[in-house]
Amino acid sequence: SAVISQKPSRDICQRGTSLTIQCQVDSQVTMMFWYRQQPGQSLTLIATANQGSEATYESGFVIDKFPISRPNLTFSTLTVSNMSPEDSSIYLCSVEETGAFRAFFGQGTRLTVV
Amino acid sequence: AQTVTQSQPEMSVQEAETVTLSCTYDTSENNYYLFWYKQPPSRQMILVIRQEAYKQQNATENRFSVNFQKAAKSFSLKISDSQLGDTAMYFCAFMKQGSGYSTLTFGKGTMLLVSP
Numbered sequence: 001s002a003v004i005s006q007k008p009s010r011d012i013c014q015r016g017t018s019l020t021i022q023c024q025v026d027s028q029v030t031m032m033f034w035y036r037q038q039p040g041q042s043l044t045l046i047a048t049a050n051q052g053s054e055a056t057y058e059s060g061f062v063i064d065k066f067p068i069s070r071p072n073l074t075f076s077t078l079t080v081s082n083m084s085p086e087d088s089s090i091y092l093c094s095v096e097e098t099g100a101f102r103a104f105f106g107q108g109t110r111l112t113v114v
Numbered sequence: 115a116q117t118v119t120q121s122q123p124e125m126s127v128q129e130a131e132t133v134t135l136s137c138t139y140d141t142s143e144n145n146y147y148l149f150w151y152k153q154p155p156s157r158q159m160i161l162v163i164r165q166e167a168y169k170q171q172n173a174t175e176n177r178f179s180v181n182f183q184k185a186a187k188s189f190s191l192k193i194s195d196s197q198l199g200d201t202a203m204y205f206c207a208f209m210k211q212g213s214g215y216s217t218l219t220f221g222k223g224t225m226l227l228v229s230p
Contacts, residue, residue: 001161033217041222042205042220042221042222042223043159043205043218043220045217045218048217090157092157092159094159094218096216101147101164101209101211101216102147102161102164103149103161103209103218104161105151105158105159105160106158107156107157107158108157108158108159110157
């Protein structure tokens with residue numbers, strides 16, 4: 001299974017600032033996914049990131065708020081921009097082993113906006 | 115669109131006992147995968163078990179097994195010989211099978227507490 005390193009593991013940020021979360025995979029993967037898990041809730045897909053193209057965002061998520069980079073097949077970043085307390089959540093990076101229909105997750109980033 | 119429903123917000127079990135977590139789903143797809151993920155307090159989402167919809171045989175992984183009823187769209191997880199380390203949030207998830215990639219649709223989760 002893929003090993004996914006995500007950082008930071010947690011952060012406390014001031015409202016109005018931005019935070020960039022990094023996700024590094026130990027093998028090349030076609031697709032990387034970013035999820036949000038609000039307190040006490042399930043996971044919601046933010047966007048899908050394919051190397052070399054614009055990320056595809058789910059309904060309710062926009063690029064200006066959650067810009068994503070995917071510079072190569074092992075790395076992606078998610079930025080949470082102009083943060084407000086409502087952005088306080090766990091953000092998780094995920095990869096799917098190509099063609100295996102099996103998804104693995106990073107350890108998550110717990111973001112608190114004050 | 116797919117939906118996944120977990121009707122048990124919380125479950126409790128004593129160590130060494132067996133517990134079953136329920137999950138139902140709704141889809142018009144015929145080919146798909148179902149998963150159970152475990153999320154302990156560390157936040158790491160850990161894949162527990164996977165079931166391919168085209169397989170009639172229920173998946174098993176050590177103490178974890180599923181009861182997959184395709185016609186009823188039911189996918190329950192049985193944990194045998196429960197251990198304290200099984201305490202976690204358990205999420206049922208659906209993945210459509212198709213060309214390219216597929217994303218996961220999660221249920222709301224069931225918090226399992228294993229007590230001594």
